[in-house]
Amino acid sequence: MISRSPEGIDQLAARLISQGSRFARTASRRAGTQRSLIALRVLANLRQEGDLRVGELALREAITQPAMTATVNRLEADGLVARSADPSDARASVVSLTEAGARELHEFRMRAAAEVRPAIAGLGEDDLAVLARAADLLEELADRLNRE
Amino acid sequence: MISRSPEGIDQLAARLISQGSRFARTASRRAGTQRSLIALRVLANLRQEGDLRVGELALREAITQPAMTATVNRLEADGLVARSADPSDARASVVSLTEAGARELHEFRMRAAAEVRPAIAGLGEDDLAVLARAADLLEELADRLNRE
C-alpha cells in the first residue's frame, strides 16, 4: 500500500524524475546513438502524430522554441526530417519525418531494445505489466504537465 | 496480459526510454532548476551512497569520466560538493556532498514534487503502486545495464 501522505507522493515524484532520467540515459547510451534523447523524441513524435509545427514540438518536449528550432535544423541537415510551409499559416513551418528519419528511429529502437531486453525478459509477468502501465502513466503525466 | 514476444518486449523498452526521458525533462523544467538532471543525480547519489569517486559517479550515471569531472567541477565551484584526496589511493579524488548541496537537492525535490503532485494525486491506489514499483524497477534495470 503506497502512502498517500504528501511526503509519500513527493518522494515518489522525485524518484520518478531521478530514475526515469537515469534509465533513459543509461539505455540510450548503451544503444550507442549519436543523437540526443530530444532528437529521438522529435522523430518519435512525428512518427506517432504525423507532421507537427516547430512550436508544437517544443511544447510537447518542454524545451524552448529556439532550442527546438536548432534541434530541427540539425535533424534537417542530416535528412531525418523535412520542413515545409504550412499552407494555412505562412508563419508556421511544418516538420515531417523522412524515410531516413523513420529508419534511424527504428534502428535506434532496435539497438536500445536489444540492450534492455535481457534485463526486462528476466522479470515476472507482474513487473512487466507494471512497466507497461508505467510507460502510459508517465506519458499522461508529462502531457498534463505540458498542458497546464 | 503483456506480450512476452520479442516485439512486445522491444516496444516496451523503447517506450520506457522515450517516456522516461520526456517525463523527467518536463517535470524538472517545470521545477525551474538551473541544474542539469545529471548534476542533480550526482547530488542524489552522494546523499544515498555517501562519498563516491569521480569514476564511480561516471559509471553509475553512464556518462564519460571527463564529463563527470566537468560536472563535479561545476558543483564544486558552487559549493554543492567537495573534493578530497582518497587516503587509500592518491590518484583518486573522493566527492562528498556539502550541506549546501544537500539543501539544494532537497529544495529541487520539493519544487519538482509540488509541480507533479496534483497530477499524481489524482491517480488511483493501483496506479500509485505501479509508479512506485516502476521507480524501483527502473533503478534496478539501470544498475544492471551499468554493471555489464
Next chain:
DNA sequence: AACAAGTATATACACTACTTATATAAATCG
C-alpha cells in the same frame, strides 16, 4: 482598408554539457 496587437519561427549571443583523444600521476605486477 489600415493599423495595432498578437503569434510562429528564426537569429544572435553566451554558456553549459558532452565526446574523443591525450596527458599526468600514482598504483600494481612481473
Next chain:
DNA sequence: CGATTTATATAAGTAGTGTATATACTTGTT
C-alpha cells in the same frame, strides 16, 4: 625497478539550451 594499468584531469571540438530580440505573417478593431 621498469612496464602496464588505473584514476583523474586537460584540451579541443561540437551539440544543446536559455534569454533576448528580429522578422514575417495573422487577426481583430475601427
